[in-house]
Amino acid sequence: MNESKDLDQQNALSLDALRKRINAVDSELLSLISERAQLAQRVAEAKLAEDPDTVFYRPEREAQVMRRIMALNEGPLSDEEMARLFREIMSSCLALEQPISVAYLGPNGTYSQQATLKHFGGAVEGVPVATIPDVFRQVEAGQVAYGVVPVENSTEGAINQTFDMFVSSNVRVCGEIFLPIHNNLIGRRGALDEPIERIYSHSQPLAQCRGWLAVHYPQAELIAVSSNAEAVRLAEQDKNGAAIAGSHATHYFDVDILVRNIEDLASNVTHFLVIGREPVGPSGDDRTLLLASVHNQPGALERLLEPLSRHGIDITHLESRPSRVQPWHYVFFVEVKGHCEDGPLAQALEEYEGSMIDVRVLGSWPAAVI
Numbered sequence: 001m002n003e004s005k006d007l008d009q010q011n012a013l014s015l016d017a018l019r020k021r022i023n024a025v026d027s028e029l030l031s032l033i034s035e036r037a038q039l040a041q042r043v044a045e046a047k048l049a050e051d052p053d054t055v056f057y058r059p060e061r062e063a064q065v066m067r068r069i070m071a072l073n074e075g076p077l078s079d080e081e082m083a084r085l086f087r088e089i090m091s092s093c094l095a096l097e098q099p100i101s102v103a104y105l106g107p108n109g110t111y112s113q114q115a116t117l118k119h120f121g122g123a124v125e126g127v128p129v130a131t132i133p134d135v136f137r138q139v140e141a142g143q144v145a146y147g148v149v150p151v152e153n154s155t156e157g158a159i160n161q162t163f164d165m166f167v168s169s170n171v172r173v174c175g176e177i178f179l180p181i182h183n184n185l186i187g188r189r190g191a192l193d194e195p196i197e198r199i200y201s202h203s204q205p206l207a208q209c210r211g212w213l214a215v216h217y218p219q220a221e222l223i224a225v226s227s228n229a230e231a232v233r234l235a236e237q238d239k240n241g242a243a244i245a246g247s248h249a250t251h252y253f254d255v256d257i258l259v260r261n262i263e264d265l266a267s268n269v270t271h272f273l274v275i276g277r278e279p280v281g282p283s284g285d286d287r288t289l290l291l292a293s294v295h296n297q298p299g300a301l302e303r304l305l306e307p308l309s310r311h312g313i314d315i316t317h318l319e320s321r322p323s324r325v326q327p328w329h330y331v332f333f334v335e336v337k338g339h340c341e342d343g344p345l346a347q348a349l350e351e352y353e354g355s356m357i358d359v360r361v362l363g364s365w366p367a368a369v370i
């Protein structure tokens with residue numbers, strides 16, 4: 001037993017020697033990352049040579065790169081962690097080709113900002129705007145290249161404002177993000193020494209923490225504000241106030257996390273969509289969002305769904321909203337698996353042409369990888 005211990009010690013490298021090896025690996029990584037960045041610059045030249053109005057950001061290719069890396073990964077880092085590292089490398093490579101501006105519901109510290117960074121990486125040029133309709137307007141007007149909007153929360157359901165904006169907008173969906181949401185009670189350092197009389201947050205986190213608030217702060221006034229980051233800003237200035245927000249928001253204000261993870265359901269996830277102006281090619285695992293306008297007639301919903309089920313298309317989400325054109329007239333949002341250019345979905349979509357059902361493809365995009 002002692003013998004094997006001796007052998008282990010001989011094989012074990014000193015801290016100094018291990019750090020020398022890490023330095024050597026870092027040098028190799030540095031030159032490999034630089035080589036990759038140079039290749040991305042050449043890709044940009046090739047794209048421009050093909051088309052002077054080319055689109056540099058290619059979500060389908062980015063998804064394929066990350067899926068391939070995850071399949072090749074043998075650890076010890078997890079597949080998700082490895083994909084996250086490559087996400088950042090691609091973010092920097094894309095910024096070399098062309099810096100990408102992305103609007104999201106601000107200010108700094110919102111879940112929308114966190115979702116934007118998760119999807120586009122740290123090299124993105126984030127543009128915080130005041131409202132969800134503003135995100136749509138900035139994309140439509142070409143003031144930013146892309147936008148990120150929340151579409152559904154796993155506890156509270158659909159974000160109606162986002163769905164309603166799609167009805168009158170010509171933007172295209174080109175990506176999606178799933179962001180696990182952990183709400184925290186946040187306030188000035190030592191805020192819990194004073195009674196908490198006011199709790200600020202966006203209406204969504206207030207609803208997601210309804211049960212916890214009823215038990216711990218039944219007397220507090222709950223104040224809905226435009227974003228959770230705005231809530232933290234207000235709490236920072238209120239001796240008897242606190243906010244509900246993500247931990248990310250604490251980076252931007254002089255506040256502490258007072259109580260962590262106060263959401264009523266532990267698995268609380270928000271689904272965001274990326275909106276742009278260009279269609280995205282197939283990646284091999286895609287989603288498509290359809291907008292259907294259906295008259296209030298018997299069997300109308302069945303006529304919408306029947307071609308999809310006959311062609312074996314999986315429906316991942318179905319949402320109805322008032323059309324706002326006439327009472328009792330609805331629009332349906334149908335999210336399905338597959339790309340609108342894929343055989344079965346393309347065939348199903350063809351069947352709506354010339355029918356009573358008006359179906360518009362709002363976009364196809366690669367299914368979220370991380």
Ligand SMILES: O=C(O)C(=O)C[C@]1(C(=O)O)C=C[C@@H](O)C=C1
Pocket residue numbers: 040043044056057058059061062065089090091093094097
């Ligand atoms: O393959 C491309 O089209 C590239 O521009 C390269 C690259 C990458 O770094 O791998 C960078 C940006 C694109 O969004 C996709 C991929």
